[in-house]
Amino acid sequence: MPIWVNDNQFHIETSRTSYIFSLYKNRYLTHLYWGKKLSSDANLSYIPTEFIYSRPNATHVPVDETNRVFVSDLAMEFSVVGGGDYATPTLHARYADNSTVTELSFEGYMVYEGKRDISPMPSTYSEGDAQTLEIYLRDKRSNLKVTLLYTVFCKYDAICRSIIYKNESQDDIYLLSAQSATVDISGTNYEMLHLCGDWARERHIERIPVNHARCVIDSKRGMSGHMENPFIALLEKNAGEYMGEVFGFSLVYSGSFTASAEGTSCGKTRVTMGINDFNFEWRLASGEEFMTPEVVMAYSPCGLSRMSGIYHRLYRDKLCRGRYRGALRPMLINNWEGTTFDFDEKKLIDIAREGADLGLELFVLDDGWFAKRNGACSLGDWYVNTDKLPRGLEYLAKEVNALGMKFGLWFEPEMISPDSDLYRAHPDWCVHAKGRRRTENRSQLVLDISREEVREYILDTITKVLQSANIEYVKWDCNRTLTETSSMEQPHRYVIGLYKMLDTLTTRFPDILFESCAGGGGRFDPGILCYMPQTWTSDNTDPIARLAIQYGTSIVYPPITMGSHVGSIAVGMAGENQFLNTCAMAAMSGNFGYELDLNLFSEAEKAQAKSYVDLYRKIRPTIQYGEFYRLESPFEGDNVSWMFVDSDRAVLFTFQTKKMINGEERRVKLRGLDENALYEYNGERRTGAELMLAGVGIALERYEYASRCRVYEVIKK
Numbered sequence: 001m002p003i004w005v006n007d008n009q010f011h012i013e014t015s016r017t018s019y020i021f022s023l024y025k026n027r028y029l030t031h032l033y034w035g036k037k038l039s040s041d042a043n044l045s046y047i048p049t050e051f052i053y054s055r056p057n058a059t060h061v062p063v064d065e066t067n068r069v070f071v072s073d074l075a076m077e078f079s080v081v082g083g084g085d086y087a088t089p090t091l092h093a094r095y096a097d098n099s100t101v102t103e104l105s106f107e108g109y110m111v112y113e114g115k116r117d118i119s120p121m122p123s124t125y126s127e128g129d130a131q132t133l134e135i136y137l138r139d140k141r142s143n144l145k146v147t148l149l150y151t152v153f154c155k156y157d158a159i160c161r162s163i164i165y166k167n168e169s170q171d172d173i174y175l176l177s178a179q180s181a182t183v184d185i186s187g188t189n190y191e192m193l194h195l196c197g198d199w200a201r202e203r204h205i206e207r208i209p210v211n212h213a214r215c216v217i218d219s220k221r222g223m224s225g226h227m228e229n230p231f232i233a234l235l236e237k238n239a240g241e242y243m244g245e246v247f248g249f250s251l252v253y254s255g256s257f258t259a260s261a262e263g264t265s266c267g268k269t270r271v272t273m274g275i276n277d278f279n280f281e282w283r284l285a286s287g288e289e290f291m292t293p294e295v296v297m298a299y300s301p302c303g304l305s306r307m308s309g310i311y312h313r314l315y316r317d318k319l320c321r322g323r324y325r326g327a328l329r330p331m332l333i334n335n336w337e338g339t340t341f342d343f344d345e346k347k348l349i350d351i352a353r354e355g356a357d358l359g360l361e362l363f364v365l366d367d368g369w370f371a372k373r374n375g376a377c378s379l380g381d382w383y384v385n386t387d388k389l390p391r392g393l394e395y396l397a398k399e400v401n402a403l404g405m406k407f408g409l410w411f412e413p414e415m416i417s418p419d420s421d422l423y424r425a426h427p428d429w430c431v432h433a434k435g436r437r438r439t440e441n442r443s444q445l446v447l448d449i450s451r452e453e454v455r456e457y458i459l460d461t462i463t464k465v466l467q468s469a470n471i472e473y474v475k476w477d478c479n480r481t482l483t484e485t486s487s488m489e490q491p492h493r494y495v496i497g498l499y500k501m502l503d504t505l506t507t508r509f510p511d512i513l514f515e516s517c518a519g520g521g522g523r524f525d526p527g528i529l530c531y532m533p534q535t536w537t538s539d540n541t542d543p544i545a546r547l548a549i550q551y552g553t554s555i556v557y558p559p560i561t562m563g564s565h566v567g568s569i570a571v572g573m574a575g576e577n578q579f580l581n582t583c584a585m586a587a588m589s590g591n592f593g594y595e596l597d598l599n600l601f602s603e604a605e606k607a608q609a610k611s612y613v614d615l616y617r618k619i620r621p622t623i624q625y626g627e628f629y630r631l632e633s634p635f636e637g638d639n640v641s642w643m644f645v646d647s648d649r650a651v652l653f654t655f656q657t658k659k660m661i662n663g664e665e666r667r668v669k670l671r672g673l674d675e676n677a678l679y680e681y682n683g684e685r686r687t688g689a690e691l692m693l694a695g696v697g698i699a700l701e702r703y704e705y706a707s708r709c710r711v712y713e714v715i716k717k
């Protein structure tokens, strides 16, 4: 059993990690260790809780009258308001007497096989491969029961934490901040890595020193958003891709979140993560429970690469679900960048036919197929625009199917246009604050899906469309965030409503592949991946910009989850279209597809485009289910490379993002191969050790286009 209790210490063990905390004075859960695996008889009782340092009483609060132990010295697993811990608390609650002080006492624990369902929050799931520790605490005065959940996926090297707050009193309790986890890590010499950006430049890597500051990232938008991702890593200062200690925290949540790292004066760094307490207050009525979203924690003693590998495997196998979890994802052609709203039946079928000729497997009809939608209107009116598609979706799907392709359709279900039949019928169905202006964004408002009748309407109308034709893929878009909310509960209720809808729809249509999208990659988070196993990574399809976006995204999310297409490009070149090549190389590093009007291609370009489809079909299992290794970072230089490895093949991609006529030697050391095995690389046989230790030389390319890239297959012999 990877969880056991010994000498008042709770031991949680993964295949390579130990996580240990203890119970101190029957009141404080104090963190002792998170790092490389210790032996199963490890006993950390010698780690001082009673510190040898002198703390002046004026500034530090003693634990008891002996004045020898101070609250701020304790490394907390859970922190409250009151009692002398002034770092960010896990819980801030207001009770019937208006007080916000919480005093928890320990009531017991339980260890069991499996994992508790924390719905309405989505989460990782066990298939007989997880164990859980529950710790029970209680604030006796208010009768708030707190259950800390620790689930360990031993084989996956990951620990998941969440908290359940239950009101066991007769009065209301108000949660002002209900975080999912707190971890106090020893030392203050860390950096915090986070993934930031904006529309068209999502998830760029940034590292900031923490030291004795409080570094906070968050979203206040009601969605995880383009600007920050619900993930942070705490890194040793010298840690890099393949060296140094890294502590990763990833939140399975799609709404407003917060994560902070805070160095304290007593020599530890507190990480806190959960739902954002900005514009948040939750009334917990008598008998009710509040589930916090899950934090997935991954430790690596040897850099970011191992941490990413933990998230990739866990999210691919234990977060994504449904028919497509272990299935190869289809190569698609989407009409959006080729036509935007300007299409008719013939134009679409022509694009699909060209796609079929290339060997693509799925045609996706994007925005503009419904009601009067030719611009900013009609969201909410999910019936076919018969001016554009006189024979409807059924006919179109049949035509596409006859070409040997699946048919997919775009929706933006959470939205409503002021210029729509739905809005005219139900002007109060949008998220709004009474008597206030309703801010429009992209000329649209957001439907209040915390309301059951609104959810029912959306589910009914979408269900009818999905049953009207052979639709095997859905792109679920979401192009704006929340602005004026009607209460401090509404943002979280919105997210719960979204999860309920997605749960119903994906259960109702288990064979449909759902891809999420939010103005590109504005909601690329683990919560969404529970329902939709892939996400459109960014609206930016410029390949050089894409390298940074995909590289940053890969810090947490596996390449199979990244929708990655060749977008609209300049065509009609004589000879090989270098830009097309660059685009294809970037797109082949994720879930590959085209997103343009293929009819504009010359015959030579069509042949070139087809060669990428053929190549991707060959390497797809390695890209989608292999291990991913980052080799050269776009955030550190002009050369970028990465590779995918499975048991019998590796695929190396190298990109040169700057035109150069002279340069230094470029040597790339491969990763993840079998040292003693023989591989065929670039027409020659080399051992894994040679390729990984001595590396391979990458020629400098002097091309007119600002980039040059190549793909190399490395085949095990």
Ligand code: DGJ
Pocket: 336, 366, 367, 410, 477, 479, 517, 518, 519, 520, 521, 536, 538, 539
């Ligand atoms: C934003 C998405 O990111 C695009 O791919 C496209 O679907 C448009 N919305 C359509 O409005």
